[in-house]
Amino acid sequence: xxxxxxxxxxxxxxxxxxxxxxxxxxxxxxxxxxxxxxxxxxxxxxxxxxxxxxxxxxxxxxxxxxxxxxxxxxxxxxxxxxxxxxxxxxxxxxxxxxxxxxxxxxxxxxxxxxxxxxxxxxxxxxxxxxxxxxxxxxxxxxxxxxxxxxxxxxxxxxxxxxxxxxxxxxxxxxxxxxxxxxxxxxxxxxxxxxxxxxxxxxxxxxxxxxxxxxxxxxxxxxxxxxxxxxxxxxxxxxxxxxxxxxxxxxxxxxxxxxxxxxxxxxxxxxxxxxxxxxxxxxxxxxxxxxxxxxxxxxxxxxxxxxxxxxxxxxxxxxxxxxxxxxxxxxxxxxxxxxxxxxxxxxxxxxxxxxxxxxxxxxxxxxxxxxxxx
Amino acid sequence: xxxxxxxxxxxxxxxxxxxxxxxxxxxxxxxxxxxxxxxxxxxxxxxxxxxxxxxxxxxxxxxxxxxxxxxxxxxxxxxxxxxxxxxxxxxxxxxxxxxxxxxxxxxxxxxxxxxxxxxxxxxxxxxxxxxxxxxxxxxxxxxxxxxxxxxxxxxxxxxxxxxxxxxxxxxxxxxxxxxxxxxxxxxxxxxxxxxxxxxxxxxxxxxxxxxxxxxxxxxxxxxxxxxxxxxxxxxxxxxxxxxxxxxxxxxxxxxxxxxxxxxxxxxxxxxxxxxxxxxxxxxxxxxxxxxxxxxxxxxxxxxxxxxxxxxxxxxxxxxxxxxxxxxxxxxxxxxxxxxxxxxxxxxxxxxxxxxxxxxxxxxxxxxxxxxxx
Ligand SMILES: [Zn+2]
Ligand SMILES: [Zn+2]
Numbered sequence: 001x002x003x004x005x006x007x008x009x010x011x012x013x014x015x016x017x018x019x020x021x022x023x024x025x026x027x028x029x030x031x032x033x034x035x036x037x038x039x040x041x042x043x044x045x046x047x048x049x050x051x052x053x054x055x056x057x058x059x060x061x062x063x064x065x066x067x068x069x070x071x072x073x074x075x076x077x078x079x080x081x082x083x084x085x086x087x088x089x090x091x092x093x094x095x096x097x098x099x100x101x102x103x104x105x106x107x108x109x110x111x112x113x114x115x116x117x118x119x120x121x122x123x124x125x126x127x128x129x130x131x132x133x134x135x136x137x138x139x140x141x142x143x144x145x146x147x148x149x150x151x152x153x154x155x156x157x158x159x160x161x162x163x164x165x166x167x168x169x170x171x172x173x174x175x176x177x178x179x180x181x182x183x184x185x186x187x188x189x190x191x192x193x194x195x196x197x198x199x200x201x202x203x204x205x206x207x208x209x210x211x212x213x214x215x216x217x218x219x220x221x222x223x224x225x226x227x228x229x230x231x232x233x234x235x236x237x238x239x240x241x242x243x244x245x246x247x248x249x250x251x252x253x254x255x256x257x258x259x260x261x262x263x264x265x266x267x268x269x270x271x272x273x274x275x276x277x278x279x280x281x282x283x284x285x286x287x288x289x290x291x292x293x294x295x296x297x298x299x300x301x302x303x304x305x306x307x308x309x310x311x312x313x314x315x316x317x318x319x320x321x322x323x324x325x326x327x328x329x330x331x332x333x334x335x336x337x338x339x340x341x342x343x344x345x346x347x348x349x350x351x352x353x354x355x356x357x358x359x360x361x362x363x364x365x366x367x368x369x370x371x372x373x
Numbered sequence: 374x375x376x377x378x379x380x381x382x383x384x385x386x387x388x389x390x391x392x393x394x395x396x397x398x399x400x401x402x403x404x405x406x407x408x409x410x411x412x413x414x415x416x417x418x419x420x421x422x423x424x425x426x427x428x429x430x431x432x433x434x435x436x437x438x439x440x441x442x443x444x445x446x447x448x449x450x451x452x453x454x455x456x457x458x459x460x461x462x463x464x465x466x467x468x469x470x471x472x473x474x475x476x477x478x479x480x481x482x483x484x485x486x487x488x489x490x491x492x493x494x495x496x497x498x499x500x501x502x503x504x505x506x507x508x509x510x511x512x513x514x515x516x517x518x519x520x521x522x523x524x525x526x527x528x529x530x531x532x533x534x535x536x537x538x539x540x541x542x543x544x545x546x547x548x549x550x551x552x553x554x555x556x557x558x559x560x561x562x563x564x565x566x567x568x569x570x571x572x573x574x575x576x577x578x579x580x581x582x583x584x585x586x587x588x589x590x591x592x593x594x595x596x597x598x599x600x601x602x603x604x605x606x607x608x609x610x611x612x613x614x615x616x617x618x619x620x621x622x623x624x625x626x627x628x629x630x631x632x633x634x635x636x637x638x639x640x641x642x643x644x645x646x647x648x649x650x651x652x653x654x655x656x657x658x659x660x661x662x663x664x665x666x667x668x669x670x671x672x673x674x675x676x677x678x679x680x681x682x683x684x685x686x687x688x689x690x691x692x693x694x695x696x697x698x699x700x701x702x703x704x705x706x707x708x709x710x711x712x713x714x715x716x717x718x719x720x721x722x723x724x725x726x727x728x729x730x731x732x733x734x735x736x737x738x739x740x741x742x743x744x745x746x
Contacts (some may be wrong), residue, residue: 036696040703044688066671066696073672074692082688298439299446315417315455319447323409323439330413333703 001139001182001214003246007356011238011265014355017246019138020180021078022085024053026246026267027348027355029258030088031341032275034058036071036081038341039275040333043082049311050341053085054138056270059131060092060099063121064114068134076136088270089137090250091128091186096121097146105145107162125166126173133179142170144186144219160195163188164202171208182214184248187241191225191233200240215246218266222252231260238265255284255347259364262351274344278336281325284343288371290318292336297322310342311335374512374555374587376619380729384611384638387728390619392511393553394451395458397426399619399640400724402631402717403461405648407431409444409454411714412648413706416455422684423714426458427511429643432504433465433472436494437487441507449509461643462510463623464501464559469494470519478518480535498539499546506552515543517559517592533568536561537575544581555587557621560614564598564606573613588619591639595625604633611638628657628720632737635724647717651709654698657716661744663691665709670695683715684708 002018006025017024031038031046033055038046046052057077062068074080077087093110097103100112100121109124125143132140145162147155167185174183185203189195203216218237221230234249241247248268249261258269274284283290285305290297292304303313304321312321312335324332347367354363375391379398390397404411404419406428411419419425430450435441447453450460466483470476473485473494482497498516505513518535520528540558547556558576562568576589591610594603607622614620621641622634631642647657656663658678663670665677676686677694685694685708697705727736 035700035702036693037700037702037704040707042689042704042708044684061700065700066692070671070692070696074674074690079674080690080693080696082693298443301447301452311417316415317447317453319439319443320409320453320455323443323453327408327410327434327438329408329410330703330706331410331415334413334707335415 003215003244005243007358009355009358009360010263012262012351012355012360013265013267014352015246015267017267019054019086019182021087021138022053024086025349025352027258027262027351028054028268029344029348030054030056030268030270031344032056032058032270032272033081033083035061035065036077038337039279040337041341043084045334045338046083047085049338050345052341052345054088055083055085056088056090057081057135057137058092058095059089059128059135059141060095062089062135063092063131064116068131072134072136076134078136086138087135088139088248088268089132089135089141091141091143092123092131093128093143093146096123107165109143109166125169129170129173129177129183133177133181137181139182139184139215140174141184141217142167142186144188146220149190149223156190156192156195160188160199160202163199164206167203167213168206168208171206171211171213175208175211184215184217184246185213186217186219186250187237188220190220191229193233193236196233196237197240200237204240204242213245215248215268216241217248217250219250221249222257227257227260230257231264234261234266235264241265255344255367258344258347259351259367262348262355263360263364269348274340275337278340279333281336283336284340286370292318292321292325294322304339305343308339308342308346310339312339312342376588376617378616380731382728382731382733383636385635385724385728385733386638386640387725388619388640390640392427392459392555394460394511395426397459398722398725400631400635400721400728401427401641402647402721403427403429403641403643404714404717405429405431405643405645406454406456408434408438409450411710412652413710414714416457418707418711419456420458422711423718425714425718427461428456428458429461429463430508430510431465431468432462432501432508432514433468435462435508436465436504437489441504445507445509449507451509459511460508461512461621461641462505462508462514464514464516465496465504466501466516466519469496480538482516482539498542502543502546502550502556506550506554510554512555512557512588513547514557514590515540515559517561519593522563522596529563529565529568533561533572533575536572537579540576540586541579541581544579544584544586548581548584557588557590557619558586559590559592559623560610561593563593564602566606566609569606569610570613573610577613577615586618588621588641589614590621590623592623594622595630600630600633603630604637607634607639608637614638628717628740631717631720632724632740635721635728636733636737642721644717647713648710651713652706654709656709657713659743665691665694665698667695677712678716681712681715681719683712685712685715
């Protein structure tokens with residue numbers, strides 16, 4: 001993986017990531033394709049309609065169904081889904097922890113029962129890497145030790161130490177296998193600055209046979225804490241991460257969250273919000289959130305957002321979308337998803353342009369001033 | 374509407390219909406877009422991906438939601454949905470009869486309560502035409518008097534007489550309004566040849582101010598009768614319909630039904646089968662029906678049908694579709710729907726070519742010989 005910083009403005013960065021499968025201009029948003037499909041879209045939609053350069057897939061879901069060996073037999077995620085650009089896969093730990101039954105964690109990994117059929121499974125750091133190799137994702141996340149919050153200081157400390165141990169084992173295993181996929185470590189520590197510092201420093205310090213992690217993620221945020229506390233934690237953490245490696249904020253967030261995190265030096269984002277909210281009738285616009293089921297849109301022949309150039313806004317009216325949503329027509333889901341993802345992809349693209357032009361502050365002010373909802 | 378016969382082979386016909394919105398080469402299949410959307414598809418899919426020249430929309434559904442006046446305010450179905458080619462609308466009578474509650478029929482029309490909110494409504498022949506004008510469909514079906522089968526000879530006779538009376542009232546109203554949309558009458562009579570003859574002759578004989586119907590439909594078939602009896606009824610009925618007007622077999626059917634009906638002189642078809650079966654995992658192919666959830670497709674990297682050139686078959690494998698179906702991914706529905714509609718549209722296109730080449734019999738033999746399921 002190549003990583004080159006193209007410009008900075010304050011702590012905000014515009015960079016270029018090159019994987020085997022695509023060139024990614026950052027800041028970037030990665031649509032979530034849980035089961036090797038972004039819900040309601042296909043690979044052509046993602047490449048030709050949305051021009052997404054990298055998407056996320058979920059290791060837990062694909063391991064259980066159809067099985068990582070099945071995906072491998074189709075040439076990995078790229079051959080299976082038809083999406084030929086980059087994939088990032090999470091470790092599956094979060095889903096095993098939150099969706100699995102009878103979850104038991106020890107120093108070696110996570111035992112869980114499948115939420116689909118109740119079968120027993122075990123994720124170790126090495127096992128997860130093996131699954132991700134089968135999926136052949138361009139960026140693989142290490143398994144981390146997740147805990148329910150709030151929790152005791154002792155347990156949080158244990159989680160950070162274990163996350164570091166597991167990250168090291170992952171890197172050792174990765175090097176032994178000799179593959180070219182990229183491996184990212186995950187900084188944990190909740191909203192406790194001291195823990196974040198320890199976690200970041202220990203992960204950044206891991207070196208095996210001269211090799212370090214290809215990038216670093218900030219995990220465990222946007223889990224209910226106040227926005228400002230999340231922003232402060234990001235602001236505190238990013239200086240402990242290397243300048244010359246990508247920084248990925250996992251599972252965050254609203255358009256506001258993304259702008260605030262870019263300002264604090266984050267390069268990569270993923271979140272189910274644009275896709276899930278689309279399906280629930282909440283559409284993102286430059287002026288805030290539009291609830292498409294609102295009766296006032298019934299006779300409205302304008303597009304969702306007159307400032308939007310997406311496929312949906314070019315062809316369809318709020319009135320038609322209001323009708324499709326209320327009639328529960330399947331057609332609605334794809335059109336709404338395309339618009340919301342376009343909004344997110346365009347937002348980070350505009351942020352990048354602002355960074356390159358050294359006007360990120362003005363961009364941010366303008367972004368907030370337009371929002372009326 | 375212009376109607377020109379391009380070729381015949383036996384009783385099979387290849388013709389061209391020109392409406393204000395599109396040129397339609399027959400035999401033609403019309404995808405069903407109940408609520409101004411073919412389920413899971415949008416107008417661009419229908420025009421650019423499938424090249425469908427005419428689709429169907431349901432008067433009952435659109436009258437109740439979003440309301441025909443709403444559709445009118447968007448410039449009719451074409452403006453509302455973005456599908457710029459031809460629309461055919463049914464009369465809504467069938468849905469009022471089958472979906473509505475407390476249905477009461479008298480000589481003047483049909484009283485029913487909405488299946489959505491229980492509100493009371495009345496469809497008269499004139500009211501239905503008014504609704505269809507608001508929808509601005511290119512081909513409007515008259516309201517007919519539907520009855521539950523089996524029924525007494527007296528009631529069936531009454532239904533045919535009333536259907537003729539209503540058809541005449543529809544034509545009178547249509548001429549009074551002076552609009553350019555086209556009006557089709559519907560031949561009823563179940564599988565009773567004598568009733569079919571009476572119904573066809575009386576409808577064909579209706580002339581108001583020198584004007585007759587623009588086309589004739591055969592209704593009330595494919596409701597549980599034996600296939601051969603349906604084919605015999607079609608074969609008996611078509612000779613009573615004018616040569617120089619389109620013939621439309623309503624709501625039929627399987628690929629076999631369509632081939633048999635074309636052979637017996639039918640030009641136009643609609644059916645929910647390709648779209649509904651797609652959603653339920655039944656995919657049409659040249660070799661018969663493929664059930665995509667079957668475990669044998671899990672590792673299958675071939676397209677649904679190697680003889681198919683549709684969008685789905687060009688980009689996606691049986692294995693990926695098997696996964697999407699089993700994981701209940703929304704993405705599945707559009708891909709399967711595109712394939713099944715392509716199959717139907719291609720089937721009638723090949724039938725047309727065979728008629729023009731005077732080899733319909735060979736085409737039919739080949740069609741059956743390929744089917745192994
Ligand atoms: Zn848009
Ligand atoms: Zn196909």
